[in-house]
Amino acid sequence: MSPQPPEQLANPPEDSRQPRPPADADRQAEVIIVGAGPIGLELAVVLKHMGVDYLHLDAGQVGQTVTRYPQQTRFFSSPERIAIAGVPLTLSDHNRASREQYLAYLRSVVQQFDLKVNTFERVTDIKQSDGEYRFTLHTDRRGTPHTYQAKHLVLAVGDMHGPRKINVPGEDLPHVSHYFDEPHRYFNQRLLIVGGRNSAVETALRCYHAGAQVSLSYRWGGFDERLVKYGILPEIKALIEHERVKFYPYTLVREITAEHVVLEDSGLRGQDAGPGVTDLATTPAEASGELTHVPADFVLLLTGYVMNTELFAMAGVELVGENCSPKHDLSTMETNVPGLYVAGTAAAGTQVRFRLFIENCHPHVAKIARNITGQQPPMHLINQAAKQFALPES
Ligand SMILES: Cc1cc2nc3c(=O)[nH]c(=O)nc-3n(C[C@H](O)[C@H](O)[C@H](O)COP(=O)(O)OP(=O)(O)OC[C@H]3O[C@@H](n4cnc5c(N)ncnc54)[C@H](O)[C@@H]3O)c2cc1C
Structure with missing residues (x-):
């Protein structure tokens, strides 16, 4: 029997390499997450699992900050601490993950949970208004402007935007x-x-x-x-x-x-x-x-990086101390602007002596999800490794 062309199969197998549907455009969402680094992605998995209508934007590709590491760089953090969303990061050489291995891992998480991220879409402006959808975001996707509105906004934009x-x-x-x-x-x-x-x-x-x-x-x-x-x-x-x-x-x-x-x-x-x-x-x-x-x-x-705090400033978030860290409540990650949260290393501002890494930012995900939904988040989807015991890297 000659093989059937794929379109004649009754139930064609899902192929994650098929072109993805067009990115979301100009809509309202319960939550907008800006930044698809490891922490933004972990939060997306949790919100999706909790049935929250969220929209996810990144100025570059998922894991964009990691793409800027030198080729073949290995993380200093051990793999179990930088794993996200309950997906093991298992390496056959039992070493620290390389830049390439971690990027492949992040891609697999996006595929496994079928996460929708509007990549290569930079948020250029944030405005607040009085209505239910109190945050209006303006973006630029390959030169085309878009506008979105959200009830809650999470800025997981990292802290390495430019060289010092x-x-x-x-x-x-x-x-x-x-x-x-x-x-x-x-x-x-x-x-x-x-x-x-x-x-x-x-x-x-x-x-x-x-x-x-x-x-x-x-x-x-x-x-x-x-x-x-x-x-x-x-x-x-x-x-x-x-x-x-x-x-x-x-x-x-x-x-x-x-x-x-x-x-x-x-x-x-x-x-x-x-x-x-x-x-x-x-x-x-x-x-x-x-x-x-x-x-x-x-x-x-190679004198380090500085954070671009513009988005926080335009949204009215107070920037504190010499690091210009966004002012936030440690128990909820909500900033001084109600409904606006900071997640991941962005919470530290420009880091001089590093105190926030991927591994100690996982708790931000639970705090934000709990505060937005008023429900207990699925903890099996949030990395708990760093909580169990401290390593010198922590
Ligand atoms: C060489 C090197 C090695 C490192 N090794 C480690 C390590 O071993 N362990 C560790 O924990 N950390 C390490 N880091 C730091 C690590 O990269 C960060 O800790 C991690 O990426 C932070 O994750 P995050 O999700 O908070 O933010 P990020 O990964 O920085 O993600 C932020 C995202 O926000 C997006 N974004 C920013 N501005 C906008 C905007 N205006 N609109 C839309 N999107 C926007 C960015 O494109 C980016 O994808 C290393 C860094 C370097 C340079």
Whole structure:
């Protein structure tokens, strides 16, 4: 018997790769979630399970923040802590998840729960009014404006919207970047990395192994073991000690030119860098206040990220402290604007010393779902791993 064409099958099998129905447009919803990172997605699963009419928007793809990690980066959090919605994140190599593995995992969660996300649709404006649907959102989807209204609004927009600029001449030159993508580009090149936290140290190691001539400038004299993955500290220390990676401790960038980077003394020598920092500065001459010229073909400024708080500000949310964190009630995640909630790492504002990660944001989901619906959320769909015992990463 010849095989039937698919359209003649009585019950064609569901194929999740079929084109999805058109995205929702210009409608009212009980709840709008902005942001389809891990926490926004976990909340969507819970609201869907509870029968809430919600709409989900993201300026990029699901997991957009994770797509910006360098290729093959591994999470520092263990897999069971970054799993969402009760779906195990099981890895055959028993290692930490890579960027690629986690993105595949997020896609599978979206498919498993058949979540509808309006991707590549940025929220550009939020207005409040007196009616039942008190939030009006304006969006831009591939150049076309849309308008939505909601009774409740959840901003799960993350905290990594742009690089922390160092504001020096030359920062915008073409060989200078705030993002590391992959190491091959730096093979046989003189690369100066600025920064001393995990991203900078990990990038230094990966580029060194890819054949780059790596230098590292940091405003402190050594690395804080609370801010760098445990496994990589011994190696970077050994490479610095043996001058395979040239370390410029207590330095700040003053200027970047096409040929070199001018470093100046950070003035932090002798100041308390906090517990867990081993001073690696062995060359007192570099504390002299003189300028150091470091030849560089490429410069990576890995000095952290800042949060864009515009959406919160335009909705009337108060921004608190030097982190500009959205003011909210810790027991409900509701901000000072009634009906407007913050979820995920956005709750911390621009993080200087990280205190919110995926793993300790899962409880936001239960709090928000409970407060919006007045019902107990399905706890089996919310990750409880971080509650069970603390790890040093927590
Ligand atoms: C290299 C690297 C390694 C990391 N490793 C870890 C780790 O091991 N463990 C950990 O917990 N965290 C880690 N992080 C941080 C991690 O990415 C965040 O903790 C996590 O993504 C936060 O999840 P979230 O759901 O709160 O927000 P996000 O994942 O940041 O999601 C926010 C979403 O909101 C969307 N959005 C923002 N503005 C708008 C708008 N105006 N309109 C519509 N959508 C919008 C964004 O596109 C994004 O998809 C790492 C970060 C980096 C850079």
